Amino acid sequence: MVVKREGPTHRQRQALATKEQIAAAGRKLFAERGYVATTITAISEAADIPVPTIYSAFGNKAAILKDITQRAVAPLDVKGRYEQVVADPDPVSGLRRAAQMQREQFETMYDVMTVTMEAVRTDPEIAEMLRGIMASRERAYRAHLETVAAHLAPAMTVDEGVDVYVTLVLPEIYHSLVVERGWSPDRYETWLGDNLIRQLLGTR
Amino acid sequence: MVVKREGPTHRQRQALATKEQIAAAGRKLFAERGYVATTITAISEAADIPVPTIYSAFGNKAAILKDITQRAVAPLDVKGRYEQVVADPDPVSGLRRAAQMQREQFETMYDVMTVTMEAVRTDPEIAEMLRGIMASRERAYRAHLETVAAHLAPAMTVDEGVDVYVTLVLPEIYHSLVVERGWSPDRYETWLGDNLIRQLLGTR
Numbered sequence: 001m002v003v004k005r006e007g008p009t010h011r012q013r014q015a016l017a018t019k020e021q022i023a024a025a026g027r028k029l030f031a032e033r034g035y036v037a038t039t040i041t042a043i044s045e046a047a048d049i050p051v052p053t054i055y056s057a058f059g060n061k062a063a064i065l066k067d068i069t070q071r072a073v074a075p076l077d078v079k080g081r082y083e084q085v086v087a088d089p090d091p092v093s094g095l096r097r098a099a100q101m102q103r104e105q106f107e108t109m110y111d112v113m114t115v116t117m118e119a120v121r122t123d124p125e126i127a128e129m130l131r132g133i134m135a136s137r138e139r140a141y142r143a144h145l146e147t148v149a150a151h152l153a154p155a156m157t158v159d160e161g162v163d164v165y166v167t168l169v170l171p172e173i174y175h176s177l178v179v180e181r182g183w184s185p186d187r188y189e190t191w192l193g194d195n196l197i198r199q200l201l202g203t204r
Numbered sequence: 205m206v207v208k209r210e211g212p213t214h215r216q217r218q219a220l221a222t223k224e225q226i227a228a229a230g231r232k233l234f235a236e237r238g239y240v241a242t243t244i245t246a247i248s249e250a251a252d253i254p255v256p257t258i259y260s261a262f263g264n265k266a267a268i269l270k271d272i273t274q275r276a277v278a279p280l281d282v283k284g285r286y287e288q289v290v291a292d293p294d295p296v297s298g299l300r301r302a303a304q305m306q307r308e309q310f311e312t313m314y315d316v317m318t319v320t321m322e323a324v325r326t327d328p329e330i331a332e333m334l335r336g337i338m339a340s341r342e343r344a345y346r347a348h349l350e351t352v353a354a355h356l357a358p359a360m361t362v363d364e365g366v367d368v369y370v371t372l373v374l375p376e377i378y379h380s381l382v383v384e385r386g387w388s389p390d391r392y393e394t395w396l397g398d399n400l401i402r403q404l405l406g407t408r
Contacts, residue, residue, distance in 0.1 A: 058243060067355060077247075115261070132330060163380075163381060163385040163387065164395075166384075166385070167380040167381055167385070168379055169375050170374075170377065170380060172374050172376035172377075173371055173374065173377070176367075176371040176374060178372055180370075181367040181370070183367065191368075195399075195403075197398075200400065
């Protein structure tokens with residue numbers, strides 16, 4: 001009698017563990033040295049995994065950074081949480097939720113964002129990934145603003161609201177306030193929420 | 205009888221004209237290709253000035269960028285205009301003037317700022333120049349906020365005001381609103397003025 005095995009095989013589990021190990025070593029090195037300066041050889045040494053195994057698991061450095069990004073984003077459940085933001089009947093509380101999500105993204109993966117912003121300058125694959133992320137983010141902001149369109153400040157359109165929204169959530173603002181000026185992530189979240197509410201809804 | 209000559213000699217005038225020609229060609233190439241990718245040889249070809257002349261006039265690429273920055277900043281009379289900002293008896297109108305100055309800086313030399321931000325990553329001399337510029341800018345903002353301290357929003361300190369000020373004038377915000385989202389510099393200036401006034405003074 002043949003017992004049908006459930007879930008991934010031993011070999012598949014091994015392959016997943018290997019990718020995870022490469023991604024973890026890559027994230028650390030990218031953050032320390034930057035994307036361009038990090039070689040596959042350096043990742044191989046840090047992960048204690050042979051270079052050919054890395055190439056067969058990922059193909060190239062861009063694929064490693066894409067994988068790191070997916071791993072960092074996954075636990076944040078951006079899609080599910082954004083559905084809650086859009087479904088919030090109170091526009092003020094919806095924007096507070098959005099500010100909280102943004103703060104959590106920066107808090108948990110600011111290193112990955114910095115590396116990505118460096119990598120886009122030289123790597124077309126990463127530039128394409130970032131374009132995709134930015135486009136889907138903009139769609140989410142627009143969907144959110146469309147649901148609260150009736151509550152927008154006088155003379156504020158959904159289009160202008162999207163302009164303001166994408167600008168207020170810039171990583172450089174988080175960098176300036178939290179990394180450079182030493183604000184706590186909590187204070188940043190409040191600042192961002194206040195500004196989204198004030199500028200988009202015209203209320204405090 | 206010996207007639208004493210006034211002003212620079214012919215040779216000095218020539219040297220000044222040569223530096224100006226190098227700076228103009230350098231600014232154009234830096235903007236087009238970036239700082240790292242622009243060689244002295246390329247500047248030599250574009251300016252039609254021999255490489256050794258460029259080295260004897262400037263010494264290195266960092267000195268060219270510093271000279272470009274000084275030339276771009278000089279006509280803006282930042283120091284004199286900031287004295288007017290600080291001397292303005294009306295805090296709202298002072299912040300509007302500050303927003304206008306900021307807009308003019310971006311409008312006339314955003315290319316130079318972009319190149320500088322690229323160059324700081326690899327060139328310690330440019331990093332030092334930028335540290336100097338940022339420190340003097342912060343002193344100016346602080347001096348301004350100290351004169352309007354009595355008008356600051358409740359719970360807003362001069363320190364926190366400086367944090368907000370340096371953040372709101374980030375070039376990335378100008379880039380997002382004007383370059384990416386297509387706002388006019390006028391609209392950016394209004395947005396910046398509104399936000400400085402609202403966040404620092406608590407009024408609209």
